[in-house]
Amino acid sequence: MSFSVTVLGSGSAVPTSRRALTSQFVECRSRYILIDCGEGTQMQMRKFGIKFQRIEHVLISHLHGDHYFGLVGLLSTMHLMGRTKAISIYGPQGLKEIVEMQLNYEGARLAFEINFFNVPANESGLLFEDAKISIEHFPLKHRIPTSGFLIREKEKDRHLNSERAARDGVKIEYFHRLKKGEDVYDEEGNLIKANDYTTPADKSKAYAFCSDTKYEEAVAPFIMGVDLLYHEATFLEEHKDRAKATLHSTAKEAASIAKMASAGKLLMGHLSARYDSVEKHIEEAQTVFSNCEVAEDGNTYVV
Secondary structure: OOEEEEEEEOEOOOOOOOOOEOEEEEEEOOEEEEEEEOOOHHHHHHHOOOOHHHOOEEEOOOOOHHHOOOHHHHHHHHHHOOOOOOEEEEEOOOHHHHHHHHHHHOOOOOOOOEEEEEOOOOOOEEEEEOOOEEEEEEEOOOOOOOEEEEEEEOOOOOEEOHHHHHHOOOOHHHHHHHHOOOOEEOOOOOEEOHHHHEEOOOOOOEEEEEOOOOOOHHHHHHHOOOOEEEEEOOEOHHHHHHHHHHOOOEHHHHHHHHHHOOOOEEEEEOEOOOOOOOHHHHHHHHOOOOOEEEOOOOOEEEO
16 A cells, blocks of 8 residues: 555544544655544544654644644654654644644754644645655635645656566666656667667545535635545535534535546544434535545545
């Protein structure tokens, strides 16, 4: 699984015995990303076998407590477990001051560097990229500045037929360029064509995270064609008035965004603690978008 999402918490506002507060661990091409960090996240990581020290990037969507109250505790635990590698944290204005204030008041001196990056409110843009992935942000509509996140794989290498290449005497030092689709000349000036030794690369995938937000059609262009969309579905249609009042979404509205964005699959989460089962969420969503399910804590979803 080169691209997967493990749900650590899929509840909203208050934790329950079934659903912890919002947090997800994303593995993409050997890059390790934590999205949101509600209270209890590190306990969920222990429960589901996620290694703390792997995390390189932390994305915080907004400053409601159920999305970041676990962050300082997680950072402290990383320090106690001997972390020395720097970590990057991306979040709204104020997050850096909150984290540093808590650490300063307890007299903590972490053994690793924290690189903070501000995520501008009401804007979209690129947060991080390297040779294998990119992380983008886009605005959501909630009671305070809130961002969604889009994680993409970069274009993958073509598949090399190494047996054929070895049989024809193609040197190993040419393999990298051939997998990039480049034709190369050998030392004798003979042309080695990439198409003769490679086949097309696997499709690059994309994952979008949208929580918390009211129904907002303007989100769709930012996440068009994603393979997996996580969208909050805090309420059912019977509580639509409550959704509007709190700037949250219903299951049917989440499905409408998935359909509008031509998503491959919809994963609904951030469910209100008032709901004991998920069947009605699925039934409502499937009237609009068939390929959907409700996120469950501890489940890993392949993008």
